[in-house]
Amino acid sequence: MRTVLTTVADLAVLLFAVTSMLSVGLTHSARQILGPLRDLWAVARALLANFVLVPLLALGIVRLWPLDRPLEAGLILVAMSAGAPFLIKLSEVARSDVALSATLLVLLLPVTVLYAPIAVPRVLPEAEVSAGALAVPLVLTMLLPLAAGLLLNSRWPDPARRWGPVARRVSTLALVLIVLATTLANIPTIVTLFAEGAIVPAMLVVAGAFVIGYLLGGRDRDARAVLGLGTSQRNIAAATVMATQGFVDNDTVVMVIVTSLTGFALLFPVAAVLRRRERVPAA
Structure with a gap:
């Protein structure tokens, strides 16, 4: 049964990533997506938050709250992997700027591919990380579904606008499957990590990452929300690739999975709060 649930979760992650990025491309233009990259100061803040401050936060937390080495490695891998669909x-959910x-x-995403193979072995010398396996x-x-969506939107805008909401609904269904299948497949492990207190460092990393991103988001409400959520929602796919590729102990992968579930549990309520706050000025 666990194998079936794991397979369902893996397929749902693939479906979710593709349909999420495709829906954005179908409903937005390339100018909307790429234009904000001209703001070099905002780009610098995003890179600082995701590739310097969050990894340092994780390293500080595991020093204050020691874990077994495989669990510690899993948490650090998550902290060093940015850019999640x-x-x-x-x-x-937060009614923030989806294009942003x-x-x-x-x-x-490209920075994670370049950064992780260089930075991870320096922090975790036992790890072997391949840029190709990540990329x-x-x-x-x-990136490919996003590019396909942008191309379709530029060539055939009317069909793209009709198919965008369909892709978004499929991504929502896939997300539900991910959460249910992953949780059911890992209930014993989750219970064990709760009992051992290993879930606490994961919660601290997710919460601290949100605060870092939100504070560095600048004055614009949408930018703060997006950077806060984007910094705290780490790239579990990249972390899982590194955990399975570079570590023998399965507990490293387990910690990556548990941290991803922790992110779901914390961040969707946070997004709902941000949504309510967005309604207050309108009222």
Whole structure:
């Protein structure tokens, strides 16, 4: 049963990534997605938050709250992996700028591919990380669908606008499957990590990452929300690739999965709060 649930979760992650990025491309223009990258100061803040401050936060937390080495490695891998497709859904829930979320992903994904193989072995000397192994799934499941959506939108805008909401609904269904299948497949492990207190460092990393991103988001409300959510929702796909590729102990992968579930549990309520705050000025 666990094997079936794991397979369902893996397929749902693939479906979610593709349909989420495709929906953004179908409903936005390339100018909307790429334009914000001209703001070099905002780009610098996003890179600082995701590739300097969050990894340092994780390293500080595991020093204050020691874990077994495999669990510690899993948490650090998550902290060093940025750019997750779940940001699109979080931005939709928060009613923030979805196009800006895609912009952030376009920035963070290539940097993660270049950054992780260099930085991870310096922090975790036992790890072996391949840039190619990271790049292929991220490009095929995220950047390529986004590019396809943008192309379709530029050539055939009317059909693209009709299909965009369909892709968004499919991504929502896939997200539900991910959460249910992943949770059911890992209930014993989740219970064990709760009992051992290992879930606390994961919660601290997710919460602290949100605060870092939100504070560095600038004055614009949408930018603060997007950077806060984008910084706290780490790239679980990249972290999982590194965990399975570079570590023998399965507990490293388990910690990556548990941290991803922690992110779901914390960030969707945060997105809902941001949505309510957005309604207050309008009222």
